[in-house]
Amino acid sequence: MSTSFRVTPWEVEGLVNYDRLIKEFGTKPLTDELIEKTRELTKSDLPLFLRRRFFFSHRDYDLILRDYEEGRGFFLYTGRGPSGPMHIGHIIPFYMNRWFQEKFDVNLYIQITDDEKFIFKPDMKFRDAKMWAYDNILDIAAVGFDPSKTFIFQDSEYTKIYEMAVPISKKITFSTAKAVFGFNESSKIGMIFFPAIQAAPTFFERKRCLIPAAIDQDPYWRIQRDVAESLGYYKTAAIHGKFFPPLTGLSGKMSASMPETAIYLTDDPDTVRNKIWRFALTGGQATVKEQREKGGNPEKCVVFKWLEMFFEPDDEKLLQRYEDCKAGRILCGECKNYLIEKVQGFLKKHQRKRKIMEPVVKELKYTGKLAREMWDRSIPKELS
Ligand code: TRP
Numbered sequence: 188m189s190t191s192f193r194v195t196p197w198e199v200e201g202l203v204n205y206d207r208l209i210k211e212f213g214t215k216p217l218t219d220e221l222i223e224k225t226r227e228l229t230k231s232d233l234p235l236f237l238r239r240r241f242f243f244s245h246r247d248y249d250l251i252l253r254d255y256e257e258g259r260g261f262f263l264y265t266g267r268g269p270s271g272p273m274h275i276g277h278i279i280p281f282y283m284n285r286w287f288q289e290k291f292d293v294n295l296y297i298q299i300t301d302d303e304k305f306i307f308k309p310d311m312k313f314r315d316a317k318m319w320a321y322d323n324i325l326d327i328a329a330v331g332f333d334p335s336k337t338f339i340f341q342d343s344e345y346t347k348i349y350e351m352a353v354p355i356s357k358k359i360t361f362s363t364a365k366a367v368f369g370f371n372e373s374s375k376i377g378m379i380f381f382p383a384i385q386a387a388p389t390f391f392e393r394k395r396c397l398i399p400a401a402i403d404q405d406p407y408w409r410i411q412r413d414v415a416e417s418l419g420y421y422k423t424a425a426i427h428g429k430f431f432p433p434l435t436g437l438s439g440k441m442s443a444s445m446p447e448t449a450i451y452l453t454d455d456p457d458t459v460r461n462k463i464w465r466f467a468l469t470g471g472q473a474t475v476k477e478q479r480e481k482g483g484n485p486e487k488c489v490v491f492k493w494l495e496m497f498f499e500p501d502d503e504k505l506l507q508r509y510e511d512c513k514a515g516r517i518l519c520g521e522c523k524n525y526l527i528e529k530v531q532g533f534l535k536k537h538q539r540k541r542k543i544m545e546p547v548v549k550e551l552k553y554t555g556k557l558a559r560e561m562w563d564r565s566i567p568k569e570l571s
Contacts, residue, residue: 208402222237261395301343328541432489434462459531469488
């Protein structure tokens with residue numbers, strides 16, 4: 188097994204060892220105790236993201252729960268860099284945000300960094316980054332947040348963000364930015380300023396901010412935490428997610444540049460079937476006979492991982508599948524078919540909601556706000 192991996196806001200390589208990442212990044216493991224406390228405070232069953240440790244690490248999540256308990260409240264912040272179409276791995280953290288918003292009844296700010304993608308990606312045209320921003324907002328809106336408590340904004344349009352970024356930018360030296368992000372003499376000056384833009388939404392309210400997002404974004408929160416208190420704000424809290432593995436293997440993350448590794452939110456049912464059949468890595472044996480005798484390897488199977496991380500919320504069914512696989516009672520084709528149905532079902536619903544959101548997002552684009560009445564009017568009950 189390879190022990191070398193690399194996680195930065197721009198790339199994820201190799202098989203990530205999440206325990207080691209906690210040490211390297213200086214974050215804390217999300218303990219059973221904190222998860223139990225979450226269950227008590229929300230008075231509801233835990234979502235699989237927490238039960239199955241999709242979220243595994245945090246900064247100051249304990250303080251978020253305390254602030255909530257003591258009535259000070261908190262708010263949520265997350266985001267998306269619109270560099271292309273969104274795939275399944277991109278949308279999952281948004282479901283976690285929805286859960287937090289629902290259970291704690293708090294505001295959520297969603298930053299769409301079309302500026303970032305234009306500046307950091309050498310071949311990206313500004314026009315295209317803006318076009319992807321609109322496209323991605325449709326997918327995000329389709330998740331179904333509380334429209335009266337959600338603000339989705341695009342940096343190039345919501346330029347008021349600059350007002351919060353300015354004081355942050357005055358607190359961060361080039362030498363810190365270099366150490367944290369690896370900038371150098373040939374980095375574009377827009378890159379060097381950008382961390383202030385991504386940190387800015389953590390100051391939207393004078394409450395503690397909780398960021399549920401994949402762990403590769405943590406370097407931004409580190410610098411926010413260095414400067415926040417001197418500006419009269421809270422250090423942001425974060426709860427860190429794992430990467431949803433590519434279809435083709437358990438290392439790295441799904442990549443837009445290798446379309447066969449990912450399932451896009453706009454893929455049709457045949458494409459889903461083809462990709463999973465042709466590309467999904469399983470932990471099966473070479474022959475049916477061997478599989479029946481020795482059993483399969485769910486730990487090494489992407490199909491099982493996808494079920495575990497999102498598509499099979501039923502714990503008993505998941506465990507049964509695990510045991511059936513280990514004992515050689517089921518074959519990889521059966522699991523693939525099962526996953527195909529789950530993914531197709533999810534996308535069918537998602538695509539209908541996305542379609543419904545089109546006029547809504549267009550109409551409200553300039554305020555960035557999705558009004559509750561619009562949502563209630565547009566999304567049929569059975570889809571929400
Ligand atoms: N930099 C992120 C990306 O490339 C986008 C982003 C902006 C973000 N603000 C965020 C992600 C807050 C998570 C949380 O995708």
